[in-house]
Amino acid sequence: MIKKFDKKDEEAGSGSNPFQHLEKSAVLQEARIFNETPINPRRCLHILTKIIYLLNQGEHFGTTEATEAFFAMTRLFQSNDQTLRRMCYLTIKEMANISEDVIIVTSSLTKDMTGKEDVYRGPAIRALCRITDTTMLQAIERYMKQAIVDKVPSVSSSALVSSLHMVKMSYDVVKRWVNEAQEAASSDNIMVQYHALGLLYHLRKNDRLAVSKMLNKFTKSGLKSPFAYCMLIRIASKLLEETEGGPLFDFIESCLRNKHEMVVYEAASAIVHMPNCTARELAPAVSVLQLFCSSPKAALRYAAVRTLNKVAMKHPSAVTACNLDLENLITDSNRSIATLAITTLLKTGSESSVDRLMKQISSFVSEISDEFKVVVVQAISALCQKYPRKHSVMMNFLSNMLRDDGGFEYKRAIVDCIISIIEDNPESKETGLAHLCEFIEDCEHTVLATKILHLLGKEGPRTPSPSKYIRFIFNRVVLESEAVRAAAVSALAKFGAQNDDLLPSVLVLMQRCMMDSDDEVRDRATFYMNVLQQKQKALNAAYIFNGLSVSIPGLEKSLHQYTLEPSEKPFDMKTVPLATAPITEQKTGTDKLPEKLAPSRQDIYQEQLAAIPEFQALGPLFKSSEPVQLTEAETEYVVRCIKHTFVGHMVFQFDCTNTLNDQLLQRVLVQMEPSEAYEVVQHVAAQSLPYSQPGSCYTLVRLPEDDPTAVSCTFSCAMKYLVRDCDPNTGEPDDDGYDDEYVLEDLEVTVADHIQKVLKPNFSAAWEEVGDEFEKEETFALASRRPRRAGACATRAGRRRNHAGDREKCG
Structure with a gap:
């Protein structure tokens, strides 16, 4: 923020950022001017602007240098320049956490807060509350109460908003200001009423009955602020999610007839987002949104069509009545509105209207941004699933979009859509593969090229004429980057493994690939060459068609551990846990590509169990079951069990929660008595289980070696622990304790616990x-x-x- 005073200042700006080359040391050096007399408001204002800019850019200020600059800045309170004073307030708020002894300005801020200059009072309240801690809050409590009910709206709003921030650190103190907040809630000023309602809600949000009473009061008496109405609608919607309330829904529905457009839209949006909303309840909201579609305001039209687009995902029949209005929006000058209208029509239109809609999309799709193009592609994908017989029309349209310029997310959405059409409509396979082959001839995205090559290797050999894809694949070996060339070699190997007629040609191409400049490409070509020359189906299946069935994050960790501990023994793949989830292709382009492959649930369990010394020698984790509840949800202790299966053992993980605030449990373990030949080997206790803090204990069981068929067993379980009574308020436990136990539900081990996908x-x-x-x-x-x-x-x-x-x- 720079205050320009004459024409030459404007011309000097020239549109660039004047602060882009600022240095912190130079700015702090300039800050010494704050100590000069008389104060130069214009120069000081410019320096404060620089300091705030550096802070907002993430520049680190040391405590000493920040404190020195802060103390120098406090001298600027001697100036009566209004702009400089307000900039001082902003600087105080920004430097409150990095400077020491900021309370030195408390007296100056309090003086401004209670002074006669209204222009100072509001900002002074905000700055004062920013530097006030719990111990100081009571000293300014009287001033805050007066400010909340002040007749000047800006002062009252400042006090209310500052109170809202202080609720987090001093709830008990701010709670005493409820009467003043209720008085402010009856203000004629729309912002004061809105802020007062927000403070009242945050003070009562943990008390459902108090919130209900507040809603009942304001819904009957009415409000003047449209912002406050919007907040009431949101509060009512949240309560409706937990319980069914006729009066609450009636209030939201009544807001559809409010004179303020923002309130009407908020009410309509709340209704359409309600879970389990019926068609009858949805109808008035859709009618209002339909009226907004013909509004002269672009913002209203956009909001309406965007909300209708979401409704069409779950209730397409409810939006059908708006089709005529939506078709009128296709020609809207705002292309964002036109895009949302056409995608909504794609979700609600009939099969006979598909061709006409696709022609209309073609007329403007080149004019919209990539973000909205992705929305169009997603709508086409959904339409293909709804009307599979129209896949040829969709495929031609998507192929044309592939040829247009666009970013990675846009291209990926199209590729994913074509792949989903191929998977859902076998008759479209050859057409889809041909379009994808054409695309990779000039594809600049490595991820998409490798994905398409993988698809060609999977689906190409099964087509009537697999040989026509060989040329496209081998062109990638000749023309592309290392990653794409490696993927092309793997795709070629699948053609040779599945088609005996193509095997000689593939072997010739593999020999050429063995001369590649990249190690990965040469290694793959050599490996596949040797496998294919054996002409054995079992080898092809194991090493070409079906890759590793192990967890990739688990393999990475095992290999890293192997490199840290030098050993003469070769790496054993059997020490790596199996992958537990099938590989599925993404069918939408909205998800971002993960920077790193996230570990699965079983990988996380493997790492947690390996950190416990008693379980380090058990080997790789074979399977982890879903949690089994061993107690009712309302009991004093909540216990669930997760069964971890290893080669010769099972580890039972008991996740326990103590719901009694007057007890501390220690040395918690679960005693298990098996009904079959299973043997309990060891217990690992949870040392402490405070109130409402989950903890885990473990029981190690050896599986019967002499009888491999004994896979099922029932365990009787009892939780044993030491109880120490404690103060519910402070949590301090007594010195003495006593042993106790709690009987749990029986736990069954079944065949499913020994089977893994x-x-x-x-x-x-x-x-x-x-x-x-x-x-x-x-x-x-x-x-x-x-x-x-x-x-x-x-x-x-x-x-x-x-x-x-x-x-x-x-x-």
Whole structure:
């Protein structure tokens, strides 16, 4: 903020940032001018602006230098220049946390706060409350109460907003100002009333009955502030999420007839976002939004069509009545409104209107931003799922969009949409793959190129003419970057593994790839070359079609640990936990690409258990179950169990919560008594369990080795602990305690705890990999039921190198 005083100052600005080359040391040196007499308001104002700019840019000020500048700035209170004084208030607020002894300006601020200059009073209150802590608040309590009910709106609003900030640190003190806040809530000024209502709500939000009474009072008496009405609507909506309340919904519905447009829109938005909203309840809100669609104000039209777009996702039939108004918005001069209108129509229109809508989109899609193009692509994707027979129209439109200029997110949304069409409509596979092949010929995004090459390797060999894709793939080996070339080599290998006729050609191309300049490309080509030359289906399935079925974050950690501890033994892949979730493609382009692959739930458990010395020798974690509740939710102690399965052991993790505020539990463990041949080996207790702070204890159980079929067992469980009574207010426990126990529900171990999903991207290849040795063919009569799809499972026994399995064919 620079105050310009004459024409030459304006011309000197020339549109650039005058502070972009500021140095902190130079600015602090300039700040010494604050000590000069007489004070030069203009120069001091400029220096304060520089200091605030540096603070807002994240420049670090040391405590000493900040304190020196702050003390020098306090001398500026001797000046009567209004602009300089208000800039001092801003600087105090910005430097409150980094300077020492900021309370030195308390007297000056209090003087301004209670003075006759209204222009000083509001900013002084804000600055004073910014530097006031809990111990000082009572000293200015009287002034704050007076300011809240002050007749000057700016002073009252400043006091209310400052009180709202201080609720977090001094709730008990601010709570005593409720009467003044209620008086301010009846003010004629719209902002004072809004701020007063906000303070009242934050003081009562933990008391549902008090909030209900406040709502009842203001809904009956009425408000003058549209901002306050909007806040009341939001409070009522929050209460409606927890309980069903007819009067609350009636109030929100009545706001649809308010004279202020913002209140009407807030009420409509609240209704359409309510969970389990019926068509009858939705109708008045949709009618209001329909009226806004024809408003002369662009902001209202945008808000209406954006909200209708969200309604169309869950209740498309409710928006059908607005189709005519939405079609009129397609030609709106504001392209953001036109885009939202067309995407809403795509969700609500009939199959016969698809062709017409696609032509209308084509007329303006080049004029909108990438952000809205992504919205259009997402709507087309949803439409393809709704009307699969229209996939050819969609595919042609998407292919044209691929040729247009655009950023990564836009292109990724189109590619994902085409891939989803290919997956949902087998007859569109060849057309879709042809469009994607054309796209990677001139694709500047490595991520998209590798993704498409992976798809070509997966789907291309299954098409009637797989050879036509080889040229596109090998062109990537010749023309692209290292990552894309490596992905192309992997795709070529899949063609050779699945098509015997193409194998000789693929081997020739692999030989060329072995001369590549990049190590990764050469290594992949050499590896696939040797595998393909063996001509064995089992090898192809294991090393080409189906990749590693282990957790990638887990593999990374295991390899890192292996490099930290030099060993002559080769790295053992069996020490890496299995991947637990199937690999799925993203079907929308809204999600950002993760910077790093996030660890799965099982990876997190593996790391937590490995940190406990008693479990470090158990090996890789095979599976973790979903939590099992062992108590009711309303009991004094809440306990749930997670079963962790290892090769020869099971670890039972008991997550316990103490809901009694007058007790402290110590040395908490769960005693388990098995009904079968399972053996309890060790307990790891939770040392302390304070009120409402969850803690975990563990029980280690050895699985029966002599009877591999004994996979099911029932455990009777009892939680044992030392109880120490404590003061509910302070949490201080007594010196003495006593032992006690709490009986829990029985816990069952079932077959499902020993079975884990295995990632098999190419199931047919995995099926053939098993071989005829384990095949068993029988005929069954299935009546009218359809047979379930076969699933790929690995059992704990399989992790013990027992890979035998039975296959049954149903006919």
